[in-house]
Amino acid sequence: MDDDRKKRSLKRLNFKDKYRLGIYNDTTYEQVFHFRLKGREVLVVLVIFIFLLVGLNTFFIAFTPIREFIPGYPNKETRRIMQNNVLKIDSLENEIAEWTHYWNNSIRVLSGSSTQIVQNPPDSNIENKPFVDVRSKQDSIFRDRIEQEEKFDFRENLSFKKGRNIAEIHFMAPLKGKITSKFNSKENHLGIDIVSSPNDVVVATFDGTVIVAEWTIETGNTILIQHSDNIVSVYKHNAKLLKKQGSKVKTGDAIAIMGNSGELTYGPHLHFELWNSGVPIDPEQYIVF
Numbered sequence: 001m002d003d004d005r006k007k008r009s010l011k012r013l014n015f016k017d018k019y020r021l022g023i024y025n026d027t028t029y030e031q032v033f034h035f036r037l038k039g040r041e042v043l044v045v046l047v048i049f050i051f052l053l054v055g056l057n058t059f060f061i062a063f064t065p066i067r068e069f070i071p072g073y074p075n076k077e078t079r080r081i082m083q084n085n086v087l088k089i090d091s092l093e094n095e096i097a098e099w100t101h102y103w104n105n106s107i108r109v110l111s112g113s114s115t116q117i118v119q120n121p122p123d124s125n126i127e128n129k130p131f132v133d134v135r136s137k138q139d140s141i142f143r144d145r146i147e148q149e150e151k152f153d154f155r156e157n158l159s160f161k162k163g164r165n166i167a168e169i170h171f172m173a174p175l176k177g178k179i180t181s182k183f184n185s186k187e188n189h190l191g192i193d194i195v196s197s198p199n200d201v202v203v204a205t206f207d208g209t210v211i212v213a214e215w216t217i218e219t220g221n222t223i224l225i226q227h228s229d230n231i232v233s234v235y236k237h238n239a240k241l242l243k244k245q246g247s248k249v250k251t252g253d254a255i256a257i258m259g260n261s262g263e264l265t266y267g268p269h270l271h272f273e274l275w276n277s278g279v280p281i282d283p284e285q286y287i288v289f
Helices: 002-012 039-063 065-069 076-111 137-148
Strands: 018-024 031-038 178-181 192-195 201-203 208-216 220-227 231-241 254-258 270-276 279-281
Touching: 076 208, 208 231, 220 254
Parallel strands: none
Antiparallel strands: 018 031, 178 192, 192 270, 201 254, 208 220, 220 231, 231 254, 231 270, 270 279
16 A cells, blocks of 8 residues: 555656645744745756755855864965975975085085086986086186185185195194094095094184085085185084184184084094195194094
C-alpha cells in the first residue's frame, strides 16, 4: 500500500500544477503570508536561491573579515608577515649576490691577477662567463672608479711614505693564539689560521682604511684593510664586524670578533692574509704571533 501511495504522489508532481507557499500563525492558524507558483516557477526560484547563496558566501569570504574564521586561512597580520619575509629574503639574496660579485672584483683589482671570476651576479639574466683578460677595458674602468672614490682614495693622508720596504714596518699580531695552519702558496692557502679563545677581539695589524667589510658565502664576515706602501691585510671568518667600509683604523684598533662564519671553515678561528703589491706573503715572516 505504501508503494502505491508513493507512486500516486509522484504522479501528482507536475510542472503544470500550481503550488502555494504560505506562513500561518501557529496559535490561531491564521494565514499571515502566501504566494503561488507553478511547477516550473518553483524550479526557477530554487536555482536563483542557490546562485544567491553561493554569491553571498563568495562575497563574505573574499571581501570581509569573516574569512579569517575559516580553519587554515591566514589572518591579515600573518599574511603581512609572510609578504614582508618574502621581500626581505629576496633583498638579502640580491645583496649577497652583489657583494660577492664586488668582493671578487675587489680581490682581483687589488692582487692584479687574472683569476677567473663571475662578471655578473648569480641572479643576473646575462649568461655567466669567466673573466680571462689580464687587463681588459672593463677592468681598467673598474680600477679608475675605485681610485677616484673618496673613501677609497689612499693616495692622500697616508701616515707613512710610499715605497718603504715591508721589513721596516712594525706590524701587530691581529690575534694572539695558536697557528693551526701555516702559509702555503702551493696548496693555495695564502694566509695563516689562528685559533684563540671564543669571542676574542681581532685588531688591525697596521694603520689603514677598511675597503671591504661584508659577509660572503665562503669566507663569512670578512674585512680588508688597505695600508700604505701598497699593503693589504685580510681577516676572514669573523663572528661580528666592528668596522664599516671606509673606516680609518689605527694599529691595534678592534675591527672584529673571532668566529666561525662562512662555508670554508673548520671551526672558530681567524684566517689572516697579508698582501704586498698584489702578491700574498707569509705573515709569520713579518709578525710575531
